[in-house]
Amino acid sequence: MKTNFNRREFVKKSAWGAATTLTLPAFLQQSLFNLDARAQTLPSPGQDGPILVVVELGGGNDTLNTVVPWTNSVYQGARPSLALGEDDELLALGQTQNVLGGTEQLSFHPALAGMHTLWQEDDLAIINGVGYPNPNLSHFTSFDYWRSAKPHSESDDGWIGRYFSSQCSGCDATQAIEFASRPTTAFGSSDGVSPSVSFRTPNGYGWRNLEAHGRDTPLEELYRKLIGLDHLVDDGITPSSESLSYVQRSSHNAMISTRNVRDAIENGGSLQFEDWPNSGFSRDLQQVAQLIRGGMGTSIYYVHQNGYDTHRGQEGRHQNLLATLNGGLDAFANEMKLAGVWDRVVILTFSEFGRKVIENGSAGTDHGAAESLFVMGGPVNGGQFFGTFPDLAEDARVKRDSLDYNVDFRTVYRSLLQNWMGVPASAMADIFPSQPVNFEPIAFV
């Protein structure tokens, strides 16, 4: 019982603010607590705490054809083949202010019917004009900036990794789960490895052929010993080698998390919503839903939808991408409502950049800058626009330039951490060492 008590205390204190009172190094604490099978079944804060689902739209979403300023003559003129208009069954959102002081009439792309319903139910907010100073038009560099939240500098950590370092030192390895074949640098931590794991699917995430086979010790246990996981003194980490210790810590994280993840999948049972669409994105969200239903203590889920780099033949491709996005998110929202947890979930979508106002020679659009973001969930102050709509003319005249931002994306992250995840304002300087000028949280949640 003592161990259980300690773990409960530890989780409570370390995950949500104060430093742990125990003196052992964080990694050993994890290992010790994992030694106790009962400890693993204890509720952890994520089980009833706030959940953030981050959706990365890879390739650069053309948000001008997503949140469409269809009455804007500059928009219509710059996109002879791609502009959406009156005949396209757009879904009306309403008016918002633009940076010129006028108003902009905005509608959703017709593929976003489910998200439009969320908007009407005040569960979806739109933040216009999001970006950062001196935008970089490289997919890779711009994604690096969004993930590190340190534009224009090289970084070896990410904003979520720093959030954990600041607020959740020594937390369980599944504080964040990403569905991807490689970990996002947003989880990167200069401490080594953040309490996060990435995998393509939890179904294959397990130990195969490591069972006992009539031995005294199952091979899995032997392996745990060999990597120092259950050792009181030697934690098996080679501090002199950054790369080796990275793999060692990753193998610890993998070993610690595999059982929790598989248990949660089992506990989650079958999903209740019956009309999940058939797409990779939808499958990832189904697994997120399953883990949430299964009582996983994870506070951040990270999923991807790729393919937004629509340099050519954009119309059909973009339509399909948005339909996939809408289908997945709509089903996920329904599932969360059926599970009674919609009030615990906030979803953020973002892309590494928006696209140029003017269409290119291939009925597509090239890389741009500022974009519109979506925030969804029960706790969201939805049905409202935040930020200010950019000046399209500024971009359309200068072919190779792009939309200017008026909301820094770090402010969006900060708003989520402070207003939703309950992080104190005093921690922001650590989590966002490179702060934008106006850093006040926005009230979308």
Next chain:
Amino acid sequence: MLTPLTQDKWSRRLSDHLYHRAGFGGTPAERESFYQLGNDQGITAAVDSLVNPTETWASAPKPDWSTDVDPNGDLWDGDSDRRRSFVGWYMKMLREGQPLAAKLLKFLLDHLPIDMSTCSSETRFMYFIRYFEMLRRHAAGIGEDGNFRKLITEVSWSEAMIKMLDLDDSAANEINENFGRELLELFTLGVTGGYTEADVGAAAEAFTGRRLYRMQSPHPEASQVNPDYLAPEGEPMASSYQDRDRQDLLPKSFMGHERMPDGRTISSGDDIIELIFDSSACAEHLVWKLWRYFVSPEIDSAVLDDLAAKLKDEHDYQIRPLLREIFTSEEFYAESAIGHQIKDAGDYMICLQKQFEAETIPDRAMDNLNSQLNYNVAYPPNIAGWPEPVATGNEWMSAGALLLRINAPAIWSENNYDIFDDYSARRSFDEYPEVDWDEIAPPELRSSDNFPLLMARLTDRYLPLCPLRKSQVRILYNHFVKTSQRLDSLTAVKELTRMITALPEYQMQ
């Protein structure tokens, strides 16, 4: 300036380091004879045995179903067998090619990746095989091949890259900047290479009008393609060409140049490539990429400057002479480099099979495993290729992929194929021979008394660069003794092997 490595420093450890970085490691016998070569004939001889271009790829002809002149309509790949055969061909080149040629082939594919989904089903294998034949020619580096400038020029005319980055869709006044941007950012100058958005635009304009001839389907019912759109006689089918009508012929200004060095105006894509390669930023970017791949994520700035100047001015962008300088330098053998690189998926698969001296696994299984290891050869994650195997801030190894690696050695240690999530992949092992355990661990060593010798033999084979800790050896000893008593000593050896090859230390080179 690099410091040349002196002969007295040559050791098995340095030799193994070179053999893993400039190749994929090998069997104990291969490594020993490589070490002896450096010992008897000198370091330069050992390095030259890797760097001298000798690979003609004669032992890896392109797949017998591939065709270049007369498609009979059966390039359709409904069941993905062609793709698996194609991937098998590539992996065979990595496994059996001259070590440095194979290692460079993997590097070049990573530097200049192409995606099968961007090509039509009729043309994809034709384009892919042409592209890979080009890459492997440059990886082998015979004659004028193996030159970055020549390579990039050929890539810019290659059908697969033209499709990959929408070049055939870019015309005067209807610019598509996809290729122009990635050429500068990823292939040559690097994102800090000093170009502007206007330069991206100028490059995109200069590369307009590159198109692909169409292909006539041999099906009797297929509609006839206008002969004007077919490749002229003597040209390969569906090859690339310059369409003057679609080209932007206006003079360009690019990276501060208004004219070419010989006074001509700047107008074509080839001109842009020439100007790029005249800049030191290009040489620096390419040296940086090579250094990261072959040596370490960090490079001293003086070394970078020096090597970049050599690559550009002395070696005229030939890759192998530059690598010779690197492989004979003390810096390459720094303790901070040896054993500190995480194997990427290709390194891992090839090295593991070589160490087991195992028959290459069947195409179907290889394809499945590659995919689970996040190394889909025909479908790179994006135009930046597969992430580099560096550590902190690492995008590279997910917990999921690591678990796969922990489980994979059971293929050879236990003939266990559970990790394949495809029934046919498991079935493809029906005829697969077991590895030679008597060679890996001779029976006379399989006793508790001889455990130190047994361990020395196993770690020399599997972990030549990254030693185990004493506590790990103790744990393995206890397990070996118990398993030998309870089951048998061969099973105990197999389990030791399984555990050693699953360790974090095994992921390093």
